[in-house]
Amino acid sequence: MRIPDYQTLELRRKNLRLAWGLAGLALFFLVTSFPFWTGIFRIVGTQAVQ
Amino acid sequence: MHNNHTNEAYGFENKPLSKPRKHDRFPNLQLCLKGGLLTATTLTMGEAMAEYGLNFPEPAAGVAREIYGIHMMTMSIATILLVIVFAFVFYSLFYHRKSRGYEADQEFHNSWFGNWSWVIVPALVLGVDLTIAGKADTVLKSVWDVPKEENIMDVKITGHQWWWEFDYLDHDIKVESRFVPKDKSGDLYLREVDNRLVLPTGVKIRFLHTSADVLHAFWVPELAVKKDAIPGYVTETWAELDREGVFRGQCAEICGTWHSRMPIVVESVSPERFAAWTEGQKAIKVAAAAEASADKEWSMDDLLAKGKGLYETKCAACHQVNGMGLPPAFPALNGSAIATGPIADHLNIVIKGKEGTAMQPWGTLNDLEIAAIVTYERNSWDNKTGDVVQPADVKQAR
Amino acid sequence: MSTTTLTHDEAHHHEAPKGWRRWLFSTNHKDIGTLYLLFALVMLFLGGASAMLIRLELFQPGIQLLDPDLYNNLVTNHALIMIFGGVMPAAAGLANWMIPMMIGAPDMALPRLNNLSFWILPAAATMLILSFVIPFFPGGGTQINTGWTIYPPLSLQVGMSMDFLIFAIHLLGISSVLASINIIVTLLNMRAPGMTLMKMPMFCWTWLVTAFLLILVIPVLAGGVTMLLFDRHFGTSFFDAAGGGDPVLFQHLFWFFGHPEVYILLLPSIGVLAHVIPAFARKPLFGYKSMVGAMLAVATIGMVVWAHHQYTVGMSLGAVTYFMIGTILISIPVGLMVFNFIATIWRGAMTFETPMLFAVGIVLMFTFGGLSGVMLAVVPADMQYHDSMFVVAHFHYVLMPGAVFGLFAGVFYWLPKWTGHMYDEKLGKLFFWTNVIGFNITFFPQHFLGLAGMPRRIVDYNMMFTEFNVVSSIGAMIFGLSHLLLLYIVIKTIRGGKKAESRAWEGAKGLEWELDSPPAFHTWTVAPQIK
Numbered sequence: 001m002r003i004p005d006y007q008t009l010e011l012r013r014k015n016l017r018l019a020w021g022l023a024g025l026a027l028f029f030l031v032t033s034f035p036f037w038t039g040i041f042r043i044v045g046t047q048a049v050q
Numbered sequence: 051m052h053n054n055h056t057n058e059a060y061g062f063e064n065k066p067l068s069k070p071r072k073h074d075r076f077p078n079l080q081l082c083l084k085g086g087l088l089t090a091t092t093l094t095m096g097e098a099m100a101e102y103g104l105n106f107p108e109p110a111a112g113v114a115r116e117i118y119g120i121h122m123m124t125m126s127i128a129t130i131l132l133v134i135v136f137a138f139v140f141y142s143l144f145y146h147r148k149s150r151g152y153e154a155d156q157e158f159h160n161s162w163f164g165n166w167s168w169v170i171v172p173a174l175v176l177g178v179d180l181t182i183a184g185k186a187d188t189v190l191k192s193v194w195d196v197p198k199e200e201n202i203m204d205v206k207i208t209g210h211q212w213w214w215e216f217d218y219l220d221h222d223i224k225v226e227s228r229f230v231p232k233d234k235s236g237d238l239y240l241r242e243v244d245n246r247l248v249l250p251t252g253v254k255i256r257f258l259h260t261s262a263d264v265l266h267a268f269w270v271p272e273l274a275v276k277k278d279a280i281p282g283y284v285t286e287t288w289a290e291l292d293r294e295g296v297f298r299g300q301c302a303e304i305c306g307t308w309h310s311r312m313p314i315v316v317e318s319v320s321p322e323r324f325a326a327w328t329e330g331q332k333a334i335k336v337a338a339a340a341e342a343s344a345d346k347e348w349s350m351d352d353l354l355a356k357g358k359g360l361y362e363t364k365c366a367a368c369h370q371v372n373g374m375g376l377p378p379a380f381p382a383l384n385g386s387a388i389a390t391g392p393i394a395d396h397l398n399i400v401i402k403g404k405e406g407t408a409m410q411p412w413g414t415l416n417d418l419e420i421a422a423i424v425t426y427e428r429n430s431w432d433n434k435t436g437d438v439v440q441p442a443d444v445k446q447a448r
Numbered sequence: 449m450s451t452t453t454l455t456h457d458e459a460h461h462h463e464a465p466k467g468w469r470r471w472l473f474s475t476n477h478k479d480i481g482t483l484y485l486l487f488a489l490v491m492l493f494l495g496g497a498s499a500m501l502i503r504l505e506l507f508q509p510g511i512q513l514l515d516p517d518l519y520n521n522l523v524t525n526h527a528l529i530m531i532f533g534g535v536m537p538a539a540a541g542l543a544n545w546m547i548p549m550m551i552g553a554p555d556m557a558l559p560r561l562n563n564l565s566f567w568i569l570p571a572a573a574t575m576l577i578l579s580f581v582i583p584f585f586p587g588g589g590t591q592i593n594t595g596w597t598i599y600p601p602l603s604l605q606v607g608m609s610m611d612f613l614i615f616a617i618h619l620l621g622i623s624s625v626l627a628s629i630n631i632i633v634t635l636l637n638m639r640a641p642g643m644t645l646m647k648m649p650m651f652c653w654t655w656l657v658t659a660f661l662l663i664l665v666i667p668v669l670a671g672g673v674t675m676l677l678f679d680r681h682f683g684t685s686f687f688d689a690a691g692g693g694d695p696v697l698f699q700h701l702f703w704f705f706g707h708p709e710v711y712i713l714l715l716p717s718i719g720v721l722a723h724v725i726p727a728f729a730r731k732p733l734f735g736y737k738s739m740v741g742a743m744l745a746v747a748t749i750g751m752v753v754w755a756h757h758q759y760t761v762g763m764s765l766g767a768v769t770y771f772m773i774g775t776i777l778i779s780i781p782v783g784l785m786v787f788n789f790i791a792t793i794w795r796g797a798m799t800f801e802t803p804m805l806f807a808v809g810i811v812l813m814f815t816f817g818g819l820s821g822v823m824l825a826v827v828p829a830d831m832q833y834h835d836s837m838f839v840v841a842h843f844h845y846v847l848m849p850g851a852v853f854g855l856f857a858g859v860f861y862w863l864p865k866w867t868g869h870m871y872d873e874k875l876g877k878l879f880f881w882t883n884v885i886g887f888n889i890t891f892f893p894q895h896f897l898g899l900a901g902m903p904r905r906i907v908d909y910n911m912m913f914t915e916f917n918v919v920s921s922i923g924a925m926i927f928g929l930s931h932l933l934l935l936y937i938v939i940k941t942i943r944g945g946k947k948a949e950s951r952a953w954e955g956a957k958g959l960e961w962e963l964d965s966p967p968a969f970h971t972w973t974v975a976p977q978i979k
Contacts, residue, residue, distance in 0.1 A: 006973060025663055026666070027667070033701055035686065105899050106900075120829050128820065139793070148730070152798075158791070168741070171787045175783040183773055187772075191765065193827075193828045193831065194765045237911060240509075269835075274832050276832065281690075282694075282695065283695075285761070300906070303760075306605065309906055310907050379607075408605060
């Protein structure tokens with residue numbers, strides 16, 4: 001891990017953790033904007049009931 | 051050919067009842083210049099604005115009047131608020147300046163007012179909002195809810211690239227409405243059509259909006275209601291016309307190349323004249339059907355003459371009058387493989403359209419009309435096939 | 449905060465590297481900020497040129513200059529270039545320059561990511577320009593005649609240009625999301641000791657909210673255009689009613705992004721105003737806390753009122769009522785913001801340098817645009833206004849003062865800090881007046897055009913609309929050309945001028961004014977202590 005010379009290892013880890021968390025949030029919104037997921041969940045759901 | 055020349059045929063004046071307002075509006079140029087410079091402060095309300103063309107034209111239906119009312123109300127509130135804001139800012143700009151030796155009040159934000167303004171201001175704004183929302187809600191209900199009455203008249207409005215189709219569902223009448231080129235429409239260019247949407251006054255009319263290809267939107271300011279025409283959807287609006295006249299509008303949702311060439315002309319007439327008009331339309335339709343179904347052999351010249359007129363109204367928007375099209379979206383017919391190849395393929399594409407392209411099915415035209423168009427396309431420009439397609443051939447090809 | 453050095457491979461480059469490497473490989477927030485601002489300036493002129501072509505075509509009825517498809521393509525490009533290429537990068541440039549200096553951080557939290565998020569932009573801009581250029585070549589397909597909203601089914605008819613546009617939008621989106629992540633991490637983790645969130649400068653607050661909005665809504669746009677791409681090439685019928693899809697779904701996805709986007713454009717400029725107005729009124733910002741609260745409220749409500757852009761698609765009465773009330777309620781926090789600005793100048797000791805002129809202009813004109821926004825929020829009235837020139841006038845009155853003039857104010861306010869030179873005040877004022885007068889002549893008459901019945905996005909119009917279009921086009925030429933003056937002022941200031949002091953403005957407050965003008969290549973390597 002290359003660390004900018006003004007950041008401590010601890011701060012660097014904290015930064016990266018937050019950044020990946022935010023990226024995850026973005027990804028979540030991307031994936032949920034596709035309507036076919038709702039269709040797939042519905043199919044899975046009805047099959048589970050049967 | 052049903053539905054052409056409707057207005058002349060049934061004694062309606064083809065002259066516009068309301069002229070375009072160009073000349074009345076010249077004196078206004080100076081006013082609007084000033085208005086532009088001084089922003090909203092020179093706005094004057096009400097009648098004066100309508101007269102100068104600064105506001106909506108006078109409504110011609112109940113819903114439109116209600117909409118006009120709420121438009122005037124919100125605009126008045128907005129103007130009052132604007133004046134208040136401008137007054138405070140300009141007072142401050144004049145008095146609270148360093149060059150006048152004014153000392154800044156460093157504790158203003160810590161005063162009683164500074165501590166409580168975050169409650170006071172939203173409360174005041176909320177009051178204004180509720181005034182607007184309350185009235186808006188009432189108007190919205192009457193505009194949105196189409197009256198459920200037995201005798202409501204249904205008009206289906208279908209948007210096409212780039213013309214309108216009006217189906218009078220209760221009268222079994224179909225009107226195709228297209229823009230009229232400049233040499234024929236003059237001052238009314240882009241506001242004039244070949245066949246108007248004729249509607250009776252004093253009758254509740256339900257408009258059913260849909261589209262054959264892309265989004266369009268039906269908008270005539272005097273009727274006020276605007277709805278998108280969406281392929282696969284039917285949306286509805288309603289109006290009850292309360293005065294006679296000719297009202298002009300345009301397609302409001304961008305629909306491709308000739309979005310600017312989709313005018314709408316509503317002719318509002320008395321119920322008696324409307325009844326006469328519908329009778330006339332039916333007579334034309336019967337005559338056209340009889341002509342088309344007669345087992346008559348048509349001569350090439352007759353078909354070409356008929357075909358030229360039909361081609362120029364129905365086909366030329368895309369394929370152009372000179373048959374050169376607008377490639378690549380709209381291919382040329384001049385010298386094309388379809389228009390010079392086997393007749394069966396040519397008929398097939400005209401009747402059924404071509405999926406995935408802008409070429410729509412034209413199967414709703416009668417046999418004679420299709421025969422005339424195909425004959426024309428095969429014998430015009432550089433196409434010299436010499437083929438004569440008869441209505442009977444079309445019937446077979448369907 | 450300690451400044452312990454843990455790796456030495458870049459061993460203490462305290463001076464700027466020379467030549468093109470300085471820019472291409474830069475991880476320095478100031479250099480990347482400069483790159484963003486220069487990029488935005490180039491895009492401002494591209495977008496402005498397309499706008500001037502549009503207005504030239506509309507100068508007279510008839511089709512004189514542009515084919516209808518070319519005209520509509522310019523309309524599309526004008527919007528996309530100005531929004532994604534002009535305003536957003538310019539705001540990101542200000543953020544890059546100012547945020548570390550304002551919060552006492554040595555640089556952005558993720559400097560290499562910072563480099564990436566900028567350098568994606570020129571690639572995206574190239575894609576966007578290619579989408580415009582390709583139809584001019586044989587076999588290049590048709591032009592993008594859809595407007596920036598790229599609604600299907602019309603956008604399914606367009607040729608390969610639309611694919612370029614979709615990929616350009618993807619790239620622009622990735623760039624924005626990466627930049628937003630970086631800004632949030634910087635603001636949350638890199639503040640100087642003692643600077644609590646509620647002591648953070650307002651510009652930082654606005655960007656914190658903006659960055660969150662971007663992360664939430666840009667992916668939805670990306671999803672929407674991806675489905676469009678699938679519909680175009682893989683027959684998925686997401687938006688095709690004939691295949692069981694829904695054309696209106698795209699509109700919902702687009703405006704779920706599109707409406708918060710309005711606040712994304714607006715908020716950074718509001719942040720700039722919150723610095724400029726107190727500086728030139730020589731008294732503290734009125735209502736810091738209510739400003740923060742109002743902003744959070746705007747962002748929250750703004751996320752859930754998107755469908756007011758599509759009142760006419762035929763939603764149920766319940767749905768439109770909800771969207772109408774929600775939209776009208778936005779006037780409460782926005783009204784509070786405007787009120788706070790007016791209360792800040794109230795009983796101040798004002799002087800009127802260029803940034804302050806823009807600030808006052810914004811307060812007045814943005815109020816005007818906001819009020820016409822309330823008119824548009826009312827559903828029955830919107831059935832008349834929708835897709836008419838009235839809407840065009842409204843959103844230019846919101847976005848020009850609300851976003852662009854705010855950026856101009858910021859540029860003039862901080863130019864002395866960046867370059868170390870004062871700009872020419874006389875020219876600055878001349879720019880303000882030509883710009884603002886040109887703007888009003890252009891857009892004010894368009895309200896009347898809309899009410900008289902002129903739809904937007906038409907290449908040709910009936911002669912009854914002539915006079916106001918003539919006025920509008922003349923205004924647009926003044927407005928457009930006035931930006932050459934901006935370019936001249938900026939270049940002149942970079943090249944020289946009166947030496948700027950550390951605190952370039954008498955009333956300026958904040959950590960950035962503690963630094964030299966221009967600041968050293970690395971600043972705040974030792975974090976300041978905030979009381």
